[in-house]
Structures are given as structure tokens and as C-alpha cells.
Amino acid sequence: MTTEQTVRSLDDPDLFVETPGTIYDAIPPLPPRTEREAEFYTMRDGEMLINLGPQHPSTHGVLRVVLKIDGERVVDLDPVLGYLHRGVEKICENGDWHHAISNCDPLEYIAAMFSEAMPVMVAEKLLDLGVPRRAEYIRVLAWELNRISSHALFVGWLALDLGGLTPILYGFIERDEIVEMLAALTGQRLLFNYLRIGGVNGDLNHDFLSRLGDWMGNALKRIEDQQKLLNSNEIFVARTRGLGVIDRDLARRTLLSGPVLRATGIPYDVRRAHPYSVYPELEFTIPTREEGDSYARYLLHLDEIKQSIHIIDQVLHRMPDGPVMAKVPRLMRVPPGRAYVSIESPRGQYSAYGMSDGSDQPFRLRIHDPSFFNLQAVGLLMPGNLVADTMAIMASVDPIMGGVDK
Amino acid sequence: MRISPTDVAQVMTLLHDDPEFRFLILSDLCGVDTGSVMQVVYHLWSDATPDWLRVIVDGLPREDPRAPSVTFLWNGAEWAEREAYDMFGIIFEGNRDLRRIYMPPDYQSFPLRKDFLLADDAARSPGQGVRHMEQTFQPAEYRRTPVLRQGLGSDAGHMAPGIQTAELASGEDPAR
Structure with a gap:
């Protein structure tokens, strides 16, 4: 294709008229490519487009949402992804x-222990490798701690996006204690890189256990404090109850998972629906709510924190002795095959589909991130709401852009 | 379970609706490039069994991979299909919004295909030459095309061929 471009003077009066748009403008400079895009960029009377993000603090990362608004009401929206795309699958x-x-660690960076489990579990399934029981228990312990830190932050973010500054500080206290604890265990605060094919990187140490003991003593009390702070807060309740309601059928059709799905009353939790690791041996319930709104999602997160504390309690009582790594060769040639594994991350079903051709490299490693699908549902929840409430809905669905954009 | 692309709608509807199967939850949808053919892999879950059902739509030609969309059963598959289109170039017929989702809209190649090699690979296997396949260009007419700023009436000519919205079909000018 030949591009005929003439150099134009800045004095040219036509220059500003014909200044081309960029693909980052609210309206892309392309003719609409799909039916949906044509529909979205067709403006009716009184409608306008505004760009939300990609650097808006409430979008939880670098998400850009093109909002089509009519006055204060959101008519439609078009999320634009890809600002954080790194091509992890290709790498x-x-x-x-x-x-x-x-x-895979930085995919779900708030709860990295889950995303880094994906290649590990796929490889173990392909190798048909048994993991030592102590390693499985340590994994569950690390997962549940990470889930609590993620959920504690969720509650804080939700309140912050509604304008309350205090809960995020409590959320960060909780998270910081757990993160320090996991740092004592793994050496890292955020991207742990702790799980290994065939086990975990290191055994429990004294520093970790003493921090865990300190934290366990008042963990439940902290959650109750959190509940007292928000559950009966009139403004918080008024702004979240009845907001962003998903019904069961829509939730199932939009491939939701995790707390967003369970807030609609479907008790789908991968830990029970498709048991993995040592979860079948542990006792816990799957909290559900019927309302499907933001307030239900918030309450559900608190219930799940309590269940996680319950699981940690059991894990600590039952922790077996033994090695934490299976005997695996250093250069690992994974036998050819296909494997699909799935775990319950704080945001829903985290799964991976791996293919191996018999070499030491994955032939294909597909990561399925729950945030990606939950974020898609935001597009169905927002229309009809006020612009100020879009952030409350977004925060209650809690997408992590690292995982959405991969 | 391996099926051919022509059977997708029928098989999926049966698995979804039949009271014995009840595969109501689509866990995952992804594209695969085996090097010779393209595949679309679905993982379904039913409350009748804890195992996943893997449905592989096999044998899509690499030159023109086409598969029917499953958005009529799960509208949440829309983004998953957009991702498979973005990464592999698989065209899902029936998806209303088959745009690129991660890469910029003017991007031309499909990164997860096996013949898309990263720049590093040239260094990894010397003698193969530089095989950096990334090629983006901005067609000149795209940059100059005015968009739907003035309302539909004057802009109908700029719509991509084959795309007709309801307003356009009826000839009504919504701005009026």
C-alpha cells in the first residue's frame, strides 16, 4: 500500500479541521467494523461520549471505558482493553x-498465589505427579491467606470508590500483615513465585508461623469491626443496595464466577464443584446471597473471609510432616497431552488449559482469568445507572487489570 | 470430544438444553494453533458430574479459520471469542462484536499463531535470519476518514460494507 502524505505547513487553515483522530480518541477514526460498534457510536439526541480512564484511579488499573451518557445516566458503555497486555501466553x-x-505471577497481582498456580498445576496434571501432602497443605494455607488479603482490600476499595476513606486504611492494615507474613514465607511481598512443579519452594519457618499466630488471634475480631463500620452505615448501604443487580440466568450466561456469581444464589465454587488439592478433606461452607447487588457482593466477601479463617484453622491443626517437594528432574520434559485445571481464586474460577508436545516448553498455555469475564458483565450492569455509581459497580465486581489484559 | 465446525451450534445446544447433560456453564473458550490446523476448545461443566467436558472444534484451515459463535447460548462468550479472534484470527460467525480486544485496532497480525515469532527468536536460532513478523501500518484512508461526528445522515457512506444498523436501514436520521 502506498501512503501519499504531503508535508503541510502549520499555517495551513485546513490543518486543524483535518487533524486526524487517533485510535485513543473517544471515537476511533475507523469506520465501524462490527454491528455492535456501529450501534454504539451512533449518537442519539442529547447523548455524548466521555472517556473514563485509562488513568482514572477508580478503574483499578489501566482500563478505558467509553461511556455514552445522556445527562447523568449511562446509556451504554464500551470497555477498551489492552493497555496492560503483555502477551503472557506467548511468553x-x-x-x-x-x-x-x-x-504468570503478575497476572492477578493482588492475589498472585493463585495465578502462579496455573502452570504448576497444569504441568503436574500432565506429568501425573503426586505432590507431597505437606506441600498441598502449605499451598492451601498460602491460598487462603492470600484470599483474605485480597478480600480485605476489596472491602476497602469498594468503600473508597463510594467516598469513604477509612475502610481502605483498615483493609491495608489487614493486607499488610498478611503480605508481611507471606514475605516471611516466600521472600516476596507481592509476586510470590512460591509454588513449584511438584511442591512449594520452602517449608514453613518460624518467622511466618509467629506472624501467623499473632494475626490469627484477632483476625475474626477485625472482620467484625469492619462489619460494624460499614454494614450499618446508611450512606454505604443506600449507595450499594439494589445497585448493579444481576439475576441468576444472566450470571450464568455471562460466564460469571466467584463472589459475583455466588451473590446471585448459585453455589458454584470450584473448591466444591471440582475439588482439587486437599479441599475435599477440609470443612467449610460456600456462602451465597440471593440479591445479586453490590451490597450482597460486599457481604459475601466478608462471609468468605470468615470461611477462609476457618480453613486456615483446620489446615494448621492437620498440617502433616514430610517433604515439601516431590522428586522432579531439573530439566522437565512434560509428556505430550492436554490438561485443564481450575481453582477458585478470590475473583472466581481461575483456570488454565495447557498443551504439551513433549518438550520442556508449553506448546500452549491458555489462562482463563475470572476478572476478564466479570468485567464483561459490567457492561451489562451499568446502563441506566448514574455516572457516579459506575465506580461502585466496577469496584463491587473487582476486576484486576493484570489478569484481564494478560 | 472432537467435532467439526459445522456441528458446533447443534452439539452445543444439545449439551446445554438436554436435561440429561445440563452443561449450563461454559468454563472456558480458547483458540489453539497446532501448527497445521486451528482449533477452538470449549470446556463445559455440568452439575451432574464434577469433570469437565472438553469439546474441540477441529480442523479449521489456517488460511481462513471460521467457526460458529456460541454467543446465542452464552453471551459472555463474546469477549472470549474476541480474544480468540485477536490472538489467532479465528472468525466466529454470529458474534456481534468481533473486534480486536487486546491489540490496537489497526494491528494486522495474530500474535499467538505459531508462525508469529518474537524478535528474540531470531537470536535464539541463528541462521534463520530475522523473523520478526510484527507489521503494523496505518492505511492512509483510515487516518483521513471523518467519523460519525455529524450524525448518521451524512455519514452513511463511511460505514463499513455489510454493516447496516436499524436506523440506517429505515433511512431515519436520529439526529433530527
Whole structure:
């Protein structure tokens, strides 16, 4: 294709008229490519487009949402992704299975212990590798701690996006204690890189256990404080109850998972629906709510924190002795095959589909991130709401852009 | 379970609606490039069994991979199909919004295909030459095209061919 571009003077009066748009403008400079895009960018009387993000603090990362508004009401919206796309799946194909662990770490950066489990569990399934029981218990312990830190932050973010500053500080206290605890265990605060194919990187140490003991003593009390702070806060309740309601059928059709799905009353939790690790041996319930609104999602997160504390309690009582790593070769040639694994992350079903061609590199490693699908549902929840409430809905669905954009 | 692309709608509807199967939850949808053919892989879950059902739509030609969309059963599959289109170029017929989702809209190649090699690979296997396949260009007419700023009436000519909204079909000018 030949591009005929003439150099134009800045004095040219036509220059400003014909200044081309960029693909980052609210209206892309392309003719609409799909039916949906044509529909979205067709403006009716009194409608206007505004760009929300990609650097808006309430979008929880670098998400851009093109909102079509009529006055204060959101008519439609078009989320634009890809600002954080790193091509993790492609990078994983070009490194070996061990590299995939640290490459998958930053996907769900608030709860990295879950995303880094994906290549590990796929490889273990393909290798048909038994993991020592102590390693499985340590994994569950780390997962549940990470879930609590993520949920504690969720509650804080939700209140922050509604204008309340205090809960985020409490959320960060909780999170910081757990993160320090996991740092004592893994050496990292955020991207742990702790799980290994065949086990975990290191055994429990004294520093971790003493921090855990300190924290466990008043963990439940803290959650109750959190509840007292928000559950009966009139403004909080008024702004979240009845907001962003999803019914069961819509939730199932939009492939939701995690707390967003369970807030609609479907008790779908991968820990029970498709048991993995040592979860079948542990006792816990799956909290559900019927309302499906933001307030139900908030309450559900608090219930799940309590269940996680209950699980941690059991894990600590039942922790077996033994090795934390299976005997695995250093250069791991994974037998050819296909495997699909799935775990319950704080945001829903985190799953991966791995294919191996018998070499030491994954042939294909597909990561399925729950935030991606939950964010898609935001597009169905927002229309009809006020612009100020879009953030409350977004925060209650809690997407993590690292995982959405991969 | 391997099926051909022509059977997708029928098989999926049966699995979804039949009271014995009840595969109501689509866990995952992804594209795969095996190097010779393209595949679309679905993982379904039913409350009747804890196992996943893997449905592989096999044998899509690499030159023109086309598969029917399953958005009529799960409208949440829309983004998953957009992702598979973005990464592999698989065209899902029936998806209302098959745009690129991660890469910029003017991007031309499909990154997760096996013949898309990263720049590093040239260094990894010397003698193969530079195989950096990334090629983006901005067609000149795209940059100059005015968009739907003035309302539909004057802009109908700029719509992509084959796309007709309800307003356009009826000839009504919504701005009026």
C-alpha cells in the first residue's frame, strides 16, 4: 500500500479541521467494523461520549471505558482493553515450564498465589505427579491467606470508590500483615513465585508461623469491626443496595464466577464443584446471597473471609510432616497431552488449559482469568445507572487489570 | 470430544438444553494453533458430574479459520471469542462484536499463531535470519476518514460494507 502524505505547513487553515483522530480518541477514526460498534457510536439526541480512564484511579488499573451518557445516566458503555497486555501466553510458549510460573505471577497481582498456580498445576496434571501432602497443605494455607488479603482490600476499595476513606486504611492494615507474613514465607511481598512443579519452594519457618499466630488471634475480631463500620452505615448501604443487580440466568450466561456469581444464589465454587488439592478433606461452607447487588457482593466477601479463617484453622491443626517437594528432574520434559485445571481464586474460577508436545516448553498455555469475564458483565450492569455509581459497580465486581489484559 | 465446525451450534445446544447433560456453564473458550490446523476448545461443566467436558472444534484451515459463535447460548462468550479472534484470527460467525480486544485496532497480525515469532527468536536460532513478523501500518484512508461526528445522515457512506444498523436501514436520521 502506498501512503501519499504531503508535508503541510502549520499555517495551513485546513490543518486543524483535518487533524486526524487517533485510535485513543473517544471515537476511533475507523469506520465501524462490527454491528455492535456501529450501534454504539451512533449518537442519539442529547447523548455524548466521555472517556473514563485509562488513568482514572477508580478503574483499578489501566482500563478505558467509553461511556455514552445522556445527562447523568449511562446509556451504554464500551470497555477498551489492552493497555496492560503483555502477551503472557506467548511468553510462556517461549520459556520452559518453570519460567511460566514467574511469568504468570503478575497476572492477578493482588492475589498472585493463585495465578502462579496455573502452570504448576497444569504441568503436574500432565506429568501425573503426586505432590507431597505437606506441600498441598502449605499451598492451601498460602491460598487462603492470600484470599483474605485480597478480600480485605476489596472491602476497602469498594468503600473508597463510594467516598469513604477509612475502610481502605483498615483493609491495608489487614493486607499488610498478611503480605508481611507471606514475605516471611516466600521472600516476596507481592509476586510470590512460591509454588513449584511438584511442591512449594520452602517449608514453613518460624518467622511466618509467629506472624501467623499473632494475626490469627484477632483476625475474626477485625472482620467484625469492619462489619460494624460499614454494614450499618446508611450512606454505604443506600449507595450499594439494589445497585448493579444481576439475576441468576444472566450470571450464568455471562460466564460469571466467584463472589459475583455466588451473590446471585448459585453455589458454584470450584473448591466444591471440582475439588482439587486437599479441599475435599477440609470443612467449610460456600456462602451465597440471593440479591445479586453490590451490597450482597460486599457481604459475601466478608462471609468468605470468615470461611477462609476457618480453613486456615483446620489446615494448621492437620498440617502433616514430610517433604515439601516431590522428586522432579531439573530439566522437565512434560509428556505430550492436554490438561485443564481450575481453582477458585478470590475473583472466581481461575483456570488454565495447557498443551504439551513433549518438550520442556508449553506448546500452549491458555489462562482463563475470572476478572476478564466479570468485567464483561459490567457492561451489562451499568446502563441506566448514574455516572457516579459506575465506580461502585466496577469496584463491587473487582476486576484486576493484570489478569484481564494478560 | 472432537467435532467439526459445522456441528458446533447443534452439539452445543444439545449439551446445554438436554436435561440429561445440563452443561449450563461454559468454563472456558480458547483458540489453539497446532501448527497445521486451528482449533477452538470449549470446556463445559455440568452439575451432574464434577469433570469437565472438553469439546474441540477441529480442523479449521489456517488460511481462513471460521467457526460458529456460541454467543446465542452464552453471551459472555463474546469477549472470549474476541480474544480468540485477536490472538489467532479465528472468525466466529454470529458474534456481534468481533473486534480486536487486546491489540490496537489497526494491528494486522495474530500474535499467538505459531508462525508469529518474537524478535528474540531470531537470536535464539541463528541462521534463520530475522523473523520478526510484527507489521503494523496505518492505511492512509483510515487516518483521513471523518467519523460519525455529524450524525448518521451524512455519514452513511463511511460505514463499513455489510454493516447496516436499524436506523440506517429505515433511512431515519436520529439526529433530527
